Amino acid sequence: MREITPKRIREMKGKEKITMVTAYDYPSALLADKAGIDIVFVGDSLGMVVYGDNNTLNVTMEQMVFHTRAVARAVRRALVLADMPFSSYEVSVEEGVKNAVRLIQAGADAVKIEGGADHEKLVRKLVRMGIPVMGHTGLTPQRYLRLGGYRITGETEEEIEEILRDAKALERAGAFAVVLEFVLADVAKLVTEEVSIPTIGIGAGPYVDGQVLVWHDLLGIYESSPPFAKRYAELGKIILDALGQYNREVKTGEFPSSEHYWEYQDKEDFRRKA
Numbered sequence: 001m002r003e004i005t006p007k008r009i010r011e012m013k014g015k016e017k018i019t020m021v022t023a024y025d026y027p028s029a030l031l032a033d034k035a036g037i038d039i040v041f042v043g044d045s046l047g048m049v050v051y052g053d054n055n056t057l058n059v060t061m062e063q064m065v066f067h068t069r070a071v072a073r074a075v076r077r078a079l080v081l082a083d084m085p086f087s088s089y090e091v092s093v094e095e096g097v098k099n100a101v102r103l104i105q106a107g108a109d110a111v112k113i114e115g116g117a118d119h120e121k122l123v124r125k126l127v128r129m130g131i132p133v134m135g136h137t138g139l140t141p142q143r144y145l146r147l148g149g150y151r152i153t154g155e156t157e158e159e160i161e162e163i164l165r166d167a168k169a170l171e172r173a174g175a176f177a178v179v180l181e182f183v184l185a186d187v188a189k190l191v192t193e194e195v196s197i198p199t200i201g202i203g204a205g206p207y208v209d210g211q212v213l214v215w216h217d218l219l220g221i222y223e224s225s226p227p228f229a230k231r232y233a234e235l236g237k238i239i240l241d242a243l244g245q246y247n248r249e250v251k252t253g254e255f256p257s258s259e260h261y262w263e264y265q266d267k268e269d270f271r272r273k274a
């Protein structure tokens with residue numbers, strides 16, 4: 001069992017901020033764990049940032065299982081959380097259970113679902129059978145067609161009510177935390193005060209119990225990133241520079257130079273053998 005457990009995450013509320021970052025493969029998960037991040041999260045955002053789609057609706061269970069396996073192999077300390085992809089849990093509780101089991105068997109310590117009130121039965125069932133669950137409300141990207149795009153939530157009375165209802169349903173059903181995505185900070189604060197489980201924000205301001213960011217946004221892999229994501233590095237530029245230099249050096253013959261290859265010092269010896 002890893003050091004950071006769902007129980008530990010719950011106990012951090014009000015005491016210590018929770019850190020969470022997405023990771024989709026072995027090397028990134030290794031680094032996230034080494035950096036001391038609390039939750040390493042295989043998000044279905046991989047459909048966009050790893051596979052190049054412009055939404056998360058085509059992500060399959062197979063993809064989630066493969067990426068979860070790679071991440072799970074790397075992580076020793078952090079909690080490994082895996083996203084349930086679109087249509088893997090909405091059709092029936094039975095299907096949701098089966099798919100959650102696949103992610104756990106791939107090495108996840110917990111699963112995340114989008115929504116709350118709509119899935120109270122599933123969450124309760126999973127928790128009872130021993131699968132820790134994190135919920136997700138506010139902007140739920142799997143419903144972006146209905147939402148009419150990716151936009152901030154919590155601007156109307158109905159939306160505030162829905163977000164609160166989701167968070168409370170998750171708490172009631174036994175979820176160990178809830179993600180609040182792209183929610184007005186005042187609403188996120190209200191939810192954080194109203195529920196006993198930790199809230200983990202993304203684009204939801206500082207009055208929450210933790211923060212989550214997408215790997216590619218945090219590290220500045222792509223030229224653009226969402227306005228709420230802070231770019232802690234410009235890795236895209238660093239990678240581009242390195243690849244450009246490699247390309248140039250091979251073309252000009254600068255690489256490989258003597259330190260990167262081996263040759264016979266005694267050419268006579270080589271001629272005798274060849």
Ligand code: KIV
Pocket residue numbers: 022042043044045046083179181202212214
């Ligand atoms: O898939 C993902 O990266 C997410 C986070 C934005 C919370 O769900």
Ligand code: NA
Pocket residue numbers: 043044045083
């Ligand atoms: Na997600």
